[in-house]
Amino acid sequence: MDLTALFKFSYGLYVVGLKNDGRLGGSIVDALAQASSDSPPTLILCSIKRNYTNETIKREGVFSISVLPKDVDPFVVANFGFQSSRVADKWKNVPHHLSDGLPFLDGAASFVKCRLKDAVELTTHTAFFCEVTGAENGDGEPLIFGEYQKTMKKAAYEAFEKFKASGEIPAAKGEKWECTVCGYVYSDDSPPFEELPEKWACPICRVGKELFKKI
Secondary structure (H helix, E strand, C coil), X not given: CCHHHHHHCCCECEXXXXXXXXEXXXXXXXXXXXXXXXXXXXXXXXXXXXXXXXXXXXHHCEEEEEECECCCCHHHHHHHHCCCCCCCCHHHHCCEEEECCEEEECCCCEEEEEXXXXXXXXXXXXXXXXXXXXXXXXXXXXXXXXXXXXXXXXXXXXXXXXXHHCCCCCCCCCCEEEECCCCCEEECCCCCCCCCCCCCECCCCCCEHHHEEEC
């Protein structure tokens, strides 16, 4: 199976913003789609079960979406995609603002607030069905996932390598697994993966676990 065929689906890259007892979190997602335009509109977000994002959405029931623009700094993707909110304060590294306590990325193409309505558990992910409770347009055109793959993925990885060299990344307590295609690093301080789940897929480039290495 050639998983790069999925890169040609027309979807974007987004930053999910979270709040948890006064602490902010966030992550990069691509599996986000509008399911209904009824009032209020409904979105479907698929999130990896073991991620901090997944746990926080289930617990808090609200989150924000910042739609990444075409001209986004590649570091933004690296910052939210290549480290865990369990141990890193990602929002301190980027310009942002708060609305109802939820963080939004400054300069995003658009801004959306969501409330969890229902959830369906899949093998490795949870499909969250969410009601849109607020939406605002920003400036610029949205970044398309296929364009990220072609023009920005390498720059995002290089930006993260530079950030790591600065010594500002806190150490995670659990196992770390690195995608050998895009450089995404999975780590958290929950019980570690001795092996990645059978149907694991990289949340950034979607390759399977056979292209991950333990680090």
